[in-house]
Amino acid sequence: MTPRILDEHSLKAREQDIIDSTIALIEKLGVENITMDKVVAAVPYSKGTVYKHFIGKEDLFLAIGNQAMTIMIDLFTRAAQYQGCARERMMLKNISYLIYAILHPSLFKTVQCSKSPNVYGKSSEKRVQEQGLLEGKLLGTIFGIIEDAQDKQQLTLPKHMDIMQVSFNIWAANYGIIELLYSEDNVCGNTPMVVERELFNQNNLIFDGLKWQPLADEKNYQQVLESALKEVFPGELALLKAKGREFKFS
Amino acid sequence: MTPRILDEHSLKAREQDIIDSTIALIEKLGVENITMDKVVAAVPYSKGTVYKHFIGKEDLFLAIGNQAMTIMIDLFTRAAQYQGCARERMMLKNISYLIYAILHPSLFKTVQCSKSPNVYGKSSEKRVQEQGLLEGKLLGTIFGIIEDAQDKQQLTLPKHMDIMQVSFNIWAANYGIIELLYSEDNVCGNTPMVVERELFNQNNLIFDGLKWQPLADEKNYQQVLESALKEVFPGELALLKAKGREFKFS
DNA sequence: ACCTGAACACCGTTCAAGT
DNA sequence: ACCTGAACACCGTTCAAGT
Numbered sequence: 001m002t003p004r005i006l007d008e009h010s011l012k013a014r015e016q017d018i019i020d021s022t023i024a025l026i027e028k029l030g031v032e033n034i035t036m037d038k039v040v041a042a043v044p045y046s047k048g049t050v051y052k053h054f055i056g057k058e059d060l061f062l063a064i065g066n067q068a069m070t071i072m073i074d075l076f077t078r079a080a081q082y083q084g085c086a087r088e089r090m091m092l093k094n095i096s097y098l099i100y101a102i103l104h105p106s107l108f109k110t111v112q113c114s115k116s117p118n119v120y121g122k123s124s125e126k127r128v129q130e131q132g133l134l135e136g137k138l139l140g141t142i143f144g145i146i147e148d149a150q151d152k153q154q155l156t157l158p159k160h161m162d163i164m165q166v167s168f169n170i171w172a173a174n175y176g177i178i179e180l181l182y183s184e185d186n187v188c189g190n191t192p193m194v195v196e197r198e199l200f201n202q203n204n205l206i207f208d209g210l211k212w213q214p215l216a217d218e219k220n221y222q223q224v225l226e227s228a229l230k231e232v233f234p235g236e237l238a239l240l241k242a243k244g245r246e247f248k249f250s
Numbered sequence: 251m252t253p254r255i256l257d258e259h260s261l262k263a264r265e266q267d268i269i270d271s272t273i274a275l276i277e278k279l280g281v282e283n284i285t286m287d288k289v290v291a292a293v294p295y296s297k298g299t300v301y302k303h304f305i306g307k308e309d310l311f312l313a314i315g316n317q318a319m320t321i322m323i324d325l326f327t328r329a330a331q332y333q334g335c336a337r338e339r340m341m342l343k344n345i346s347y348l349i350y351a352i353l354h355p356s357l358f359k360t361v362q363c364s365k366s367p368n369v370y371g372k373s374s375e376k377r378v379q380e381q382g383l384l385e386g387k388l389l390g391t392i393f394g395i396i397e398d399a400q401d402k403q404q405l406t407l408p409k410h411m412d413i414m415q416v417s418f419n420i421w422a423a424n425y426g427i428i429e430l431l432y433s434e435d436n437v438c439g440n441t442p443m444v445v446e447r448e449l450f451n452q453n454n455l456i457f458d459g460l461k462w463q464p465l466a467d468e469k470n471y472q473q474v475l476e477s478a479l480k481e482v483f484p485g486e487l488a489l490l491k492a493k494g495r496e497f498k499f500s
Numbered sequence: 501a502c503c504t505g506a507a508c509a510c511c512g513t514t515c516a517a518g519t
Numbered sequence: 520a521c522c523t524g525a526a527c528a529c530c531g532t533t534c535a536a537g538t
Contacts, residue, residue, distance in 0.1 A: 032368045036531055045503085301512095
C-alpha cells in the first residue's frame with residue numbers, strides 16, 4: 001500500500017471544512033461553549049488531524065477571525081465603489097461594518113473573544129501573518145475614500161494629522177459604537193440606543209469636525225444613505241429585514 | 251464550642267482580601283493564566299470559602315471589574331471638578347480614562363476579558379447590580395460636564411440628539427481609541443500611533459463637530475490640558491513618569 | 501506518510517466529613 | 520455555623536500504535 005501524499009488543494013479544503021463546521025457549531029452553541037471535543041465530533045476527522053491544521057484552539061479561532069475579515073473586506077470594497085461623494089461612501093462603508101456584525105453574530109462574537117490577551121501568542125505564525133495581510137486590505141479601502149475626498153477638495157486633513165491618523169480615528173469611533181451597543185441591552189440610562197442611529201450621528205460629528213464637505217446640514221445624508229444602501233447592499237438588506245431589522249437613521 | 255457567626259464587616263474584609271490577592275496574582279501571571287487553584291493557594295482560605303464569596307471564576311473577575319470602576323469614578327470626579335471650561339474638563343476626563351488604563355494594566359485587561367460573552371450570565375445578581383450602580387455614577391460625571399456647557403451657552407445639542415446620546419457617542423469614541431491602541435503594537439501602517447495624541451485629536455474632532463465652544467483653533471487646548479493634568483493628577487503623572495511615559499498631545 | 505483515539509495533565513466546581 | 524480539601528467531571532493537547 002503506497003500511502004497517498006496529500007496535495008495542497010485537498011489539505012486546504014479540509015482546513016476550510018473544519019473552519020466552516022466550527023462556525024456552524026458556534027452558531028448553535030455559542031463561542032463560550034465550544035470545545036475541541038465537540039469540534040472533532042462535528043467533523044469527519046480525528047483529533048490528531050484537527051491538531052495538524054490548527055496548533056490549538058486559539059489558532060482555530062483566529063482562523064475564523066480571518067474568515068470574518070474577508071467578509072468585511074468584501075462589504076467595504078463594495079461600499080467604496082459606490083457612485084456618490086466621498087463622505088457618503090465613507091459613511092456607507094462604516095454602516096457596512098454594522099451590517100456585517102448583525103448578519104454574522106457568531107463571527108462577530110468570535111472575533112471579540114479572539115481579541116483577549118495572548119491568542120496571538122498561542123496562534124501559528126502563518127495565521128498571524130495572514131491576519132496582517134487582511135488588515136492591510138481593509139485599511140486600503142478607507143485610504144482610497146479619503147484620498148478621493150482630498151483630490152476632489154472636499155476634505156483637507158487637519159494640521160498635524162496624516163491620512164493614517166484620520167483613518168484610524170474614524171475607524172476607532174465606529175468600532176467603539178458597535179462594540180458597546182452590540183451586545184449590551186441597547187439602553188443607556190433612559191434613552192434607548194439604536195445602534196445605526198448612533199453610528200450615523202457619530203460619523204456626522206466627526207466628519208463635520210473634519211470640515212468634510214458637504215457638511216451634515218448641507219446635504220440630506222439620511223435620505224442619500226438609505227438609497228445607497230438599497231443599491232449596494234440589496235441582498236444584505238433583505239437578510240436584515242428577515243431578521244426583523246430595518247435601518248432608520250433618525 | 252459555640253461557632254462564631256461572622257459579622258458582615260469581617261466577611262467584607264475577607265472578600266476584599268481575595269479580590270486584592272487575585273489582582274496581585276494577575277499582575278504577576280497575566281489574566282490568561284489565573285486558575286482558581288492558584289487563587290486559593292495565594293490566599294489563607296480554602297476553596298470552599300472562596301466559592302462562598304464568588305459563585306465562580308467569572309463572578310470573581312466581575313468583582314475585579316467593579317473595583318476598576320471605582321478607580322475610574324474617582325479619576326473622573328476629580329477631572330470634572332477642575333476649574334476650567336467644560337470642553338477642557340471633558341477632555342481631561344477622557345484623558346483620565348487613559349491614565350487609568352496605563353496605571354492599572356492588569357485591571358484594564360481583566361475588564362476586557364470580562365466583556366466576553368456570558369460572564370454576566372455566570373455572575374451573581376448582586377455583583378451585576380453593583381456594576382449597574384457604578385455605571386450610573388460614571389455617567390453622572392459626564393452628564394454634569396455637558397449640562398454645565400449648556401448652561402454656559404458653550405454647547406447646544408444637535409437636533410435629534412439628547413444629552414444621553416451625546417454622552418454615549420463621546421464615550422464610545424474614546425473607548426474605541428484606547429481599546430484599539432492599548433494592547434496592539436501601536437503602529438498602524440507606517441505611522442506610529444501615540445494613544446494620547448490620537449485621543450486628543452479624536453476629542454477635538456467630535457467637539458468641533460458639536461460646535462462646542464471654544465473651538466480647537468480658538469484655544470490652545472494642548473497647553474491648557476498639560477497644566478490641568480499637572481494640577482489635577484500630579485500623583486498619577488509621577489507614576490506615569492516612573493513608567494517612562496509622558497503625555498504630549500502633538 | 502498519514503491518521504487515530506486512548507491517555508495525560510490540568511482546571512472549575514461540589515459536597516461529605518470535620519470542628 | 521462554618522470551613523476544608525479530596526473527589527469529580529470536563530477539557531485541551533500529545534503521542535504510541537496502526538495502516
